[in-house]
Each structure stands twice: as structure tokens, then as C-alpha cells.
Amino acid sequence: MAATRGGEQPVELVPSDRIRPARVLYGPHRIAMSEYEVQKYAVIGAGNMGSGIAQKIATEGLPVVLVDLDDEKVARGMGIIQSTLQKGVERGIFKPEQVERILGNVSGTSNWDELGEVDLVIEAVFEDLGVKQQVFQRLGEVTKPSCILGTNTSSFYVKDVAAVTPHPERVVGLHYFYHPAMNRLVEVIGHEGTDRAAYDAAWAAQEAIGKTPIDSADAPGFVVNRYFVPWLNEAVRLLEEGAADIATIDWAAKRAFRIGMGPFELMNVTGVPIAMHAANTLGEELHAFYAPAAKLVDQVENVKENWDLSGEPDESKFDVVADRLLGVTFYVAAQLVDEGVSSVEDTDIGARVGLRWSKGPFQLINRVGVAQARAMAETITSKWELPMPKLLADADESGIPIQLVVKGQRGGLTSVWINRPDAMNALNPEVGAQLQAALDAAQSEGRGVVLGGSGKAFIAGADIKFFVDHLRADTFPEIYTFTADGQKMLRGMSGNQQPVVARVQGLALGGGSETALACDWIVASPKASFGFPETGIGIYPGLGGTQRLPRRVGLPLAKYLVYTGQILGAKQAAEIGLVDAVVPFSELDAACEEFAGKGVAPARTGRERCPSENWQAIWDYFASYSVDQILGGEADTGGNPVLDKAVKRMSQKSLNALKQAERLFNEGHHLELNDALDLELRDLQEVFAHPDALEGLSALIEGRRPEFQAPARA
Numbered sequence: 001m002a003a004t005r006g007g008e009q010p011v012e013l014v015p016s017d018r019i020r021p022a023r024v025l026y027g028p029h030r031i032a033m034s035e036y037e038v039q040k041y042a043v044i045g046a047g048n049m050g051s052g053i054a055q056k057i058a059t060e061g062l063p064v065v066l067v068d069l070d071d072e073k074v075a076r077g078m079g080i081i082q083s084t085l086q087k088g089v090e091r092g093i094f095k096p097e098q099v100e101r102i103l104g105n106v107s108g109t110s111n112w113d114e115l116g117e118v119d120l121v122i123e124a125v126f127e128d129l130g131v132k133q134q135v136f137q138r139l140g141e142v143t144k145p146s147c148i149l150g151t152n153t154s155s156f157y158v159k160d161v162a163a164v165t166p167h168p169e170r171v172v173g174l175h176y177f178y179h180p181a182m183n184r185l186v187e188v189i190g191h192e193g194t195d196r197a198a199y200d201a202a203w204a205a206q207e208a209i210g211k212t213p214i215d216s217a218d219a220p221g222f223v224v225n226r227y228f229v230p231w232l233n234e235a236v237r238l239l240e241e242g243a244a245d246i247a248t249i250d251w252a253a254k255r256a257f258r259i260g261m262g263p264f265e266l267m268n269v270t271g272v273p274i275a276m277h278a279a280n281t282l283g284e285e286l287h288a289f290y291a292p293a294a295k296l297v298d299q300v301e302n303v304k305e306n307w308d309l310s311g312e313p314d315e316s317k318f319d320v321v322a323d324r325l326l327g328v329t330f331y332v333a334a335q336l337v338d339e340g341v342s343s344v345e346d347t348d349i350g351a352r353v354g355l356r357w358s359k360g361p362f363q364l365i366n367r368v369g370v371a372q373a374r375a376m377a378e379t380i381t382s383k384w385e386l387p388m389p390k391l392l393a394d395a396d397e398s399g400i401p402i403q404l405v406v407k408g409q410r411g412g413l414t415s416v417w418i419n420r421p422d423a424m425n426a427l428n429p430e431v432g433a434q435l436q437a438a439l440d441a442a443q444s445e446g447r448g449v450v451l452g453g454s455g456k457a458f459i460a461g462a463d464i465k466f467f468v469d470h471l472r473a474d475t476f477p478e479i480y481t482f483t484a485d486g487q488k489m490l491r492g493m494s495g496n497q498q499p500v501v502a503r504v505q506g507l508a509l510g511g512g513s514e515t516a517l518a519c520d521w522i523v524a525s526p527k528a529s530f531g532f533p534e535t536g537i538g539i540y541p542g543l544g545g546t547q548r549l550p551r552r553v554g555l556p557l558a559k560y561l562v563y564t565g566q567i568l569g570a571k572q573a574a575e576i577g578l579v580d581a582v583v584p585f586s587e588l589d590a591a592c593e594e595f596a597g598k599g600v601a602p603a604r605t606g607r608e609r610c611p612s613e614n615w616q617a618i619w620d621y622f623a624s625y626s627v628d629q630i631l632g633g634e635a636d637t638g639g640n641p642v643l644d645k646a647v648k649r650m651s652q653k654s655l656n657a658l659k660q661a662e663r664l665f666n667e668g669h670h671l672e673l674n675d676a677l678d679l680e681l682r683d684l685q686e687v688f689a690h691p692d693a694l695e696g697l698s699a700l701i702e703g704r705r706p707e708f709q710a711p712a713r714a
Contacts (some may be wrong), residue, residue: 005066035146036170036201036210039586041116042067044135046077046108050124051150052180055081057118059181060209065118074108084181086692115142119611120205122174123161124152132156133164133513138166148198150174150203154225155281158218159191169195169430172202175222176211177354178270179665183213184421184455185354191653207505208585212353212421213454214346220285221278223342224350227332227361229278229290234328235263235321238291244321250322258358262324268306289384304546326364327376333361334377344391345403345419352422353551354454365392366399378490405434407442411589413450413501413596414442421455427511428463429482443498448596450589451493452503458528459512464537464697471694480684486511486543487677490518501592501598505585508702509567514543517552522579522603523591524570530578535657538696538708539687540680553577553605555669556623557615562661563627564649569665575612607671617643627662631655654692654708 039062046068057064057146064200066081068074075614085102088094094102115121123135128598132151139149149171151161162171164254173189182221186206190199198644216222221229235249244252261585262641267275276292283291291293299307329370333347334402342350348360374392381388391400402566406417416438418425419630425431442449493500493515513530516522532549534541541549541562550558560566570582583591610619621643625635630647637643650658660683666678692708699706 005407016517018030029194036119036148036198037146037586038119038148038201038205039063040117040119041065041205042115042121043124044068044121044139045124045126046073046080047126048080048126049176049178049180050122051077051085052178053122053152053176055084055102055108055181056211057209059101061105062209063100063105063107065107065114067112067115068110070109074110078108079108112138112142115139115147116144118143119583120148120202122149122150122152124176125515127153127155129156129160132161136161137164138172140167140662146170148172148202150202152176154222155278157191158189159193162193163190164337168193170198172199173216173218173222174202174206174554175216175225176664182521183354184210185224186211186213187216187222187224187350189216189218189222190211210456212349215342215578216346217341219336219341221282222335222352223347225278226282226336226341227329227351228355229275229282230328230332231325232263232267232275233279233296234324235295236296236299238321238324240293240295243324243337244314244317245311246307246309248313248317249321250309251313251315252318253325255318256322256326257364259356264307268309272274272296272306273300287384287386289380289386289412312407320601323376324379325369326373327379329361330365330373331377331380331386331389334365334392337391338389342401345406348402349419349421360490362400362402363518365395366402370395370397370399385714403434404431405438407438410450410452411508411593412449412593414445414498416442416449416451418453418459421453421457422509423463424454424457424460424464425458425512426487427515428466429478429485431463432482432486432489436485439493439500443496446498448591448593449496449500450503451500451515451598452505453512455506457507457509457512458502458504459509459515460507461510462531462543464700467688468694468697468701471688471697476688478686479688483542483684484681487681490515490544491674491677493518494520495600495603497600497654499596499598501595502665503588503590503592504530504570504579510534510541510545511543514541514545514548516579517548518544521592521595521598523581523583523588524573524579525585525588526570526582528570528573528579528582529567529587530570530573532562533565534659535562535653536565536696536706537700538626538657538692538706539692540652540661540664540683541656542680542684542687544677546602546661546680547668547673549578550665550669550674551604551606554610554619555665556619556621557610559622559662559665560618560646562655562665563658564623565653566646566649576615577607577611603673618646621646629656631658654690654696654706655710656690656692656695656708657687660687 041057042065043050044067046066054064054066066077085094085099089096089099111188121139127133151158151173152175153161154175158173162168165171172194175187177183188203203213214223220225238244238249246264250264253262256507273384276296279292339346344362348362351357351360377392404420406419408415467479499520502519502522504516508516508531509531511534513532532541532545538632555577576584579589610616617640629635664679696706
């Protein structure tokens, strides 16, 4: 299906039958497109939401124009940004010089003619369709033909906002969640006439500003509000029916969903009228089930106050409350997936990232069991004479499948994407199994493979809780199997018929850096960072870090990085050869294709010389001295502050982990890679059996400094 723009070439449209979001999550979405290239942003509406969106864009180092009708409104919006950033300084989130840089990326204006060179405009005015359409009519007049127009509407169809523009094909929905400078979620909505390239560019532009995008059809409530608003509304119905009081409902919800605030407290924070209006919209568009409870309407129209949260919860009623709230969530989440509004995976990500739930609706279904979840949903469907969603009706007791790793196409490459943004794509057995399957399938497609991760991390290491749980349960074989399977997968990633390129945007820590090292090539954005923190938690890198790292950067620098846990920025990593290229985010995909075009990388055998004079002192020091000599005070730093800091950092690590890492480095350095990797598995039980492992891993989860046995001393 195609449309034309006044004699221009046809453009691909997002199909009306909604290709599932897999096309987005790992499709060829990038900022640098043939027609749409997003480098400059604008936000229309200088209120709390608009100023927050602008602040987030500026914080990520990108230029943004904040626009409103007059200079007074613009000044107010700029003041909101300054005030929010200053509070960040007071809380230690920002340094004063960072605030200065952020503010330097924001300009304000009431002259809409200045939007002529903007690449993406985000409308964030109040929820009035007529006002939004006026804004879009004007934007159609002042923006260039390649400018993407985004609406932050939460109540209206994107197609209705787009209808008044001369270029509806470049209009998308970009629904942010409050506070947009801190909440990473954004729903990206294409209407039936949205140009696919515009959609993909808008999606990539959200990634560029540090957002976690999810895909939604142009449907009432989009994804998150479709189930969150009924969740709030059902809480009011429980109160209305006398099933429980407010204190009990809030506490029951917090326990069942493992969240910090219950529905009534949340309504007080976000605005009780907002909940009522949202429910009213859903009720009008969908079914009476979604319409606001009478008591919610009364609270807004007559009481005109926040909910009274006082009282003691009655624990005997927790199960009744929890079952109803879970039932509503299960019904609506399954129904919206049935309708093609979104996917199972994006529905869950929306809850975890946008609402801060510990688990998404489908994870909750799998946790309680499909039969029980279906029974809970049936209390809703039977009462309101609604059909059971097919997804839930047909599911068996094995649970609803949730894809944590997705395979698709990104430009000219097969893409393999880890999709756990809220967990920073941490590795666990489930992720590992899905990643192995995706990589195997990708290798059979006859083209290069790009490996990446959703959200702010490439892979932020292994799931620490997995290790702690099995250490406490005395089930080390599970840890060994996970590590051995991981090593097997990583051994098969490079040297195949098709090259594998690691596309690193964000954190690559521990197992993340080890996964990147196993690829043929590593391409990073300036925001990438690499590190090996394992010795600080009582273990050593067990997925190839002690063997592949020396073959990339040289043995002395590998020892420095593992012994100290030093985090490297992308520029530093490139300087020592840890990555092959650092390119701007907008060029990241093109660079991955370029390196894939080089084919499979030759085997790396290690460096005999320091790769940079900036690192010579570190190279010489760690080439000359052992762990015992360094910590025993026999290794003279010569007063070099970098070396002094390195020694201090080593003194805070597990001595056992340091000594085992040293042994692996020294034994494996002269072996063939596969033989060297076997050493990490050989010593795995020894390192995990030591008390430092459980202490270090537990301390990380508990947010405290570990107290290692026989602590290292400088």
C-alpha cells in the first residue's frame, strides 16, 4: 500500500491491519533516513509536560526549541526547566556545569516561523481537539516537508489530529508519561496513513533522547491507559460496593502488584479528575465496563477533593481486592493484544517502565497460573457480559509466551535484540536460551547480524538475583549450567559464515562487555560504556572476559580493567582497541552495516605493545607487578595519581576473586582461545564456593558495601 506526496515517489505506509511491533523493535528504524533525519527538535506548549519533554531532549545533548503563543508563556516554561534542574543539583543528580550545558541546548520562542528548520515537532498542549488541530494546521504551514509532527495526545485519535494537516503521512503519536524528564516510557502511535519511514525515524528519535518506546495502534487509551485506567476505576467500584475501604484497597494493590502506591494514592498524585475523564473517554469509545464508577464521578463533581487515605487496612480482605484488580488487568491486557493494539511484550514493558510495576500483566498471568488468571478475568467478563479474550481463553498452563529476544531486520542486516529495557537487558537462563535460538536463526539468513539491546543499556551484565538465589539454595549446578551455556553461545558468535556486530548504545557491563567481546566487531555510540565489575562482587568474569579481553587490549590493560572494575567511556574504549568504532547515534546503524561488510573478523591474538601513550604507565605497571606485589606495597606507583587510584580500588575488591582472575589471565594468555575459555569453567565452582561470592553478590542487591573475607589491603 502506498501514497504519494504531490508527484513525489511512493512511500510505504504502516498497514491498517497493524504489523506487530516486532517490525519496530528491530526494524530498520534509525535517525538517518533517506528523507527523515532528526537532529533538531521542537516542543509546542511550555507547560509542565512540554517543558519536561524539552528538558529531557536537552539533557541528552540535543538542541530543542520550546514554543508557545507568547513570550510570557515561553519564559514560564524555561523557568520550569531551570527550577527542575536546580533541584537536581541540590539532590546531587546534576553538577552545575551539566545544568549549564543542558540549558544551552534549549531555546525558547513565540515566533513559529523559527520552526522552519526543525526535524521533529512534539505538540504538548492541553487536551482539546480543536486547539490541537489549530496547532497542527499552523505547523503544516511553517515546517519543512520532511519535518515529522508528533502529538502527545492521550485522549484523541492521532488520525483526527492529523486530518487537518497537508501532510498527514508524517504525523505520529508520541505519548509521554509524567514526569517526562524522568519517566522513560513513550508510546509511539502510527495512524492508518502514517508513512513507515516517518514512524521509524520518530521511534529512533525517541531512542536518541533516552526514551523506551513501545508500539501502539491508534486506539482508545493506546496501551498503558487502556488497562491502567480500568485498574483505577475498579478500585473505586470495590469501594462503592463496600468490599473494602480505601486503606485496605491501596495496601492490597501494593502487595499484589508489588508497587509503591495504591490506586487511590496514585489518583491523588496525578489528579482524580484525570482518572474520571480518562475512564469516561474509554467508556464512550469501547464499552460500559470502562465508564467511570458512580463514586468516581461523585468525587470529582460533588466532593471535589482528593481521596481520604486514612485508616487501617483490613488484611482479611486483601485477597478479594487483589483478585478483582488482577482480573481487570488480565482481561484488558489480553483484550488489547487480541485487538492488535499492541504486543504482549510491549504491554508488559509499558507497565514496568511507565507505571513502575515489578511485573507486567502477562508476567503476572504466568506468575499466578493461566487457569487462575482466567478465573479472575471471568469475574469481570461474566459481570459485564464480555467475551473472554482469545489469548487468555486459548492459553495453556505453560503460560503465555513472552519474547525477551526478538529477531528481525535492521537495514541490510539481520537484527537480534534483547528487549528487557527495565532490567537493562540483564542475562538470565531464559534470555540466554532465547538469545541462542535467535542467533542460530540469524546465522542461517545469509547476511550480517547486528546485536543490540532496548533502552539505556546494551547488556548490563547477568541477573545477580539468579546467582544469589542458587547460592542460598546450594544449587551451584544451575549456575554452572547457565555459565557453560552462555560460553557455548558466545563461542559460536564470531568466526561464523556471517559476521556479528555488537551495536552498543549505553551500558555494557560484566556479561554485557563479554558478549560484545565475543562479536566480530564492536560499534559504539558516544554514550556507550564498558566495564568488568566482577572482582568487586566476589567473582571473576566467567563468560570469556579473562581471555577475550587480553586478546583485544593486551594482557596488562585487561588486568587493570578487571582488577579495578574501571568503567570506560566509548572514547577511552576505542583508544585501547576495546571497540572498533565510535560514531554519533544517527550514524550507528550505518556503521554497523559498514563493519558487517568487512566480513568475519580475523582471530585476535593479543597486543604486545601498549595501544596508546596515554595508557603506557598503566600498561607498564600491570605488566610488571602481581596482585600480591601491588597489594603488599611492593609495587611503586611513582606517585602517579592514576596508579594510586587503581591500587586503592583494588584494595576494595575480593582478594580471592583478584587472585583467581590473575591465575586465569596468566594461564590462559598463551593458550588457544577455546582452551583458555575452558579455564573459566574449570575454576567456576571454586570462586562461587568462596564466601566472598555470596557476600559480594548479596551486597550489590542490598545496596551496601561488601565485607569480604581476608580483604585486600594496599
